[in-house]
Amino acid sequence: MIALEDSELLRTFSYINGSWHSSEKDIAVTNPATGEEIARVSDITPAETELAVAAAKAALPEWSTKSANERAAILRKWFELMMANQMDLGQILTLEQGKPLVEAKGEIAYGAAFIEWFAEEGKRIYGDTIPAPSKDKKIIVIKQPVGVVSAITPWNFPNAMIARKAAAALAAGCTFVVRPATQTPLSALAMAELAERAGIPAGVFNVVVGSDAQGIGEVLTQHPDIAKFTFTGSTGVGKRLIAQCATTVKKVSMELGGNAPFIVFDDADIDAAVQGALVSKYRNAGQTCVCTNRIFVQKGVLKEFTEKFTKAVANLKVGNGMDSDTDIGPLISEKAASDVKQLVVQSLEQGASLLTGNTPSDHPEQFLNPMVLTDVTNDMPIARNEIFGPVSPIIAFDDEQQVIAMANDTEFGLAAYFYARDIGRVWRVSEGLEYGMIGINEGIVSNAAAPFGGVKQSGNGREGSRYGLDDYLEIKYLCMGGL
Numbered sequence: 001m002i003a004l005e006d007s008e009l010l011r012t013f014s015y016i017n018g019s020w021h022s023s024e025k026d027i028a029v030t031n032p033a034t035g036e037e038i039a040r041v042s043d044i045t046p047a048e049t050e051l052a053v054a055a056a057k058a059a060l061p062e063w064s065t066k067s068a069n070e071r072a073a074i075l076r077k078w079f080e081l082m083m084a085n086q087m088d089l090g091q092i093l094t095l096e097q098g099k100p101l102v103e104a105k106g107e108i109a110y111g112a113a114f115i116e117w118f119a120e121e122g123k124r125i126y127g128d129t130i131p132a133p134s135k136d137k138k139i140i141v142i143k144q145p146v147g148v149v150s151a152i153t154p155w156n157f158p159n160a161m162i163a164r165k166a167a168a169a170l171a172a173g174c175t176f177v178v179r180p181a182t183q184t185p186l187s188a189l190a191m192a193e194l195a196e197r198a199g200i201p202a203g204v205f206n207v208v209v210g211s212d213a214q215g216i217g218e219v220l221t222q223h224p225d226i227a228k229f230t231f232t233g234s235t236g237v238g239k240r241l242i243a244q245c246a247t248t249v250k251k252v253s254m255e256l257g258g259n260a261p262f263i264v265f266d267d268a269d270i271d272a273a274v275q276g277a278l279v280s281k282y283r284n285a286g287q288t289c290v291c292t293n294r295i296f297v298q299k300g301v302l303k304e305f306t307e308k309f310t311k312a313v314a315n316l317k318v319g320n321g322m323d324s325d326t327d328i329g330p331l332i333s334e335k336a337a338s339d340v341k342q343l344v345v346q347s348l349e350q351g352a353s354l355l356t357g358n359t360p361s362d363h364p365e366q367f368l369n370p371m372v373l374t375d376v377t378n379d380m381p382i383a384r385n386e387i388f389g390p391v392s393p394i395i396a397f398d399d400e401q402q403v404i405a406m407a408n409d410t411e412f413g414l415a416a417y418f419y420a421r422d423i424g425r426v427w428r429v430s431e432g433l434e435y436g437m438i439g440i441n442e443g444i445v446s447n448a449a450a451p452f453g454g455v456k457q458s459g460n461g462r463e464g465s466r467y468g469l470d471d472y473l474e475i476k477y478l479c480m481g482g483l
């Protein structure tokens with residue numbers, strides 16, 4: 001059971017039109033570290049999901065016509081409440097998701113930062129005037145909220161992925177319906193409780209928790225009253241959802257899978273690269289879309305980097321996220337852990353060597369010891385697929401052109417990282433990598449002020465930053481004649 005300072009944050013019904021909505025059936029939410037049931041959450045149906053869409057539609061006229069300052073004041077309050085309850089929200093998150101409490105509290109601050117950011121950014125939704133082709137006309141551009149927004153969010157960041165989308169949508173004047181992952185609904189429902197306390201009006205922010213992913217997904221992608229759909233998750237699921245959105249030509253933004261290269265050049269600061277690779281790879285036990293997936297090391301520093309990195313990885317402590325010395329929690333499910341192990345086994349069969357991570361573990365199946373693989377090649381399954389687990393495959397390379405080609409040899413294009421000191425190389429590699437985000441001598445690129453998003457099959461649209469509002473706004477052109 002969860003012992004919270006504020007027990008009202010533990011909500012188990014969907015949140016629709018400012019009320020808690022119970023359904024006939026329920027879903028068990030379990031702690032991935034122990035397998036224990038934490039709560040049972042009402043399991044909403046697709047038909048009930050339509051109530052949330054109707055509520056969001058009804059709330060739109062009033063919310064969209066509030067002044068930016070009025071919306072900002074309410075969002076600011078939401079941000080403050082999230083930070084004031086950071087400890088409770090962090091505990092809920094660790095218990096349902098598994099990440100170490102320090103990371104979970106970090107995620108609450110990360111999520112809250114998007115609300116703070118967009119509360120302010122909403123005041124800067126500027127239009128434009130354009131010189132007209134004749135003197136009796138004026139061309140004016142204004143920006144307006146797209147309307148009702150629907151979202152499907154993942155289990156790996158149960159708070160921040162909702163906050164990043166909802167804050168932008170609400171700041172733009174849209175209303176919002178989100179289906180959080182059924183593994184981690186409690187963080188979403190706690191956000192709804194705080195949204196209500198912050199004064200977000202009924203119908204503006206709705207959370208629907210339901211196990212019928214297909215049926216609810218169809219409502220959220222095909223309902224004619226929804227103007228825009230946003231998704232964070234795998235590329236495979238994203239493609240299906242985009243196709244569904246085509247039936248009503250919705251505006252779509254997608255934050256999909258990645259296959260991040262992490263490149264260490266001969267001129268890199270190796271100790272900094274080791275630290276960068278460690279945080280970039282092992283954050284959330286490797287379960288993020290921007291986690292390093294392939295480590296490319298130039299041959300001149302291969303030995304030094306591999307030795308130092310392997311030593312650092314071997315020191316990471318695996319355990320229950322609630323234990324203060326845990327660096328790596330459980331994976332989200334046994335299936336997730338077994339998929340990762342399968343990739344490792346395939347790599348070993350194809351000639352890779354395991355440098356650390358094979359020590360016997362007294363942890364149950366869902367925990368994986370962090371692994372480092374060497375002698376990996378860029379065509380092995382582990383280098384082609386998103387690993388989503390604590391495994392670092394190391395691939396050796398000779399020169400810049402070769403490594404840029406290898407790094408780009410994937411259908412994904414979310415985040416990439418490289419460590420180098422030569423300024424010419426820094427520019428060449430930054431421009432040559434086909435990715436939406438590049439960490440240069442940095443292992444973590446995510447923050448509210450920066451545009452998060454990918455190219456190629458990693459998605460479209462940007463979240464966070466001033467660009468993050470664009471996906472929630474329509475451009476309207478006013479042509480004033482007869483002047």
Ligand code: SIN
Nearest residue numbers: 232287288289290446
């Ligand atoms: C993700 O894994 O989808 C998000 C990671 C981040 O925001 O840094």
